[in-house]
């Protein structure tokens with residue numbers, strides 16, 4: 023099983039869009055996928071047409087209670103299961119204070135189902151709190167979605183520092199394996215400049231011992247595509263909502279690139 027957290031503490035860079043559509047693209051190729059929505063905003067849950075209801079158990083019950091992942095996951099089409107989120111998850115941060123081993127709850131529960139899936143994706147919230155630490159302790163890989171924006175580098179060193187600390191203290195398998203550019207506009211010079219700045223930044227801070235020693239930038243760029251922004255309100259992945267769009271083509275190509283690694 024490959025386990026991948028999709029993380030950037032910056033908001034609105036394409037984490038959820040990538041988590042949902044990459045999951046759907048790989049599921050369509052016959053891979054067994056588990057998508058865990060670890061964001062109290064529950065955007066991935068909504069994107070796949072599930073409605074976060076209070077009576078429905080969610081990832082909140084997995085982190086703060088006795089629920090195991092199979093107790094809460096729901097099927098979303100062939101080969102894709104999702105562990106939904108709920109706004110209650112926002113309280114987990116506080117509720118888990120004082121709980122021994124609070125950073126590794128998800129890791130231990132995920133280990134119990136590792137043989138059931140080919141890929142697990144975790145859609146992280148835009149923060150570096152206890153929820154994100156649970157994701158980083160549980161996975162082997164991080165994908166970093168970036169929007170080629172003049173602030174793309176802002177916060178990147180804090181993010182790398184967090185990944186580095188987790189790799190030293192909680193999870194020595196953790197690697198930043200890939201950078202994926204989202205909402206890419208190939209016609210702008212800014213986009214190309216940001217890509218080269220990020221490459222230089224990673225290169226400059228890279229040491230063999232760092233979790234980004236072998237980070238690669240995916241060749242596939244996810245172009246800005248209005249269909250990708252529309253799909254969530256229909257509760258559908260891009261492959262159901264607009265299978266012939268650029269967005270569908272880009273996520274399909276990204277899935278191929280990831281599967282080939």
Ligand SMILES: Nc1ncnc2c1ncn2[C@@H]1O[C@H](COP(=O)(O)OP(=O)(O)OP(=O)(O)O)[C@@H](O)[C@H]1O
Nearest residue numbers: 033034035036037038039148205245246247250251
């Ligand atoms: N390639 C794209 N083209 C057009 N719109 C996009 C694209 N990718 C994402 N969006 C839109 O941009 C917004 C932010 O994307 P998304 O929700 O995936 O980001 P996020 O990083 O998960 O945000 P948050 O930090 O709030 O969780 C959404 O409205 C989404 O539909």
Ligand SMILES: [Mg+2]
Nearest residue numbers: 037038061065
């Ligand atoms: Mg999101």
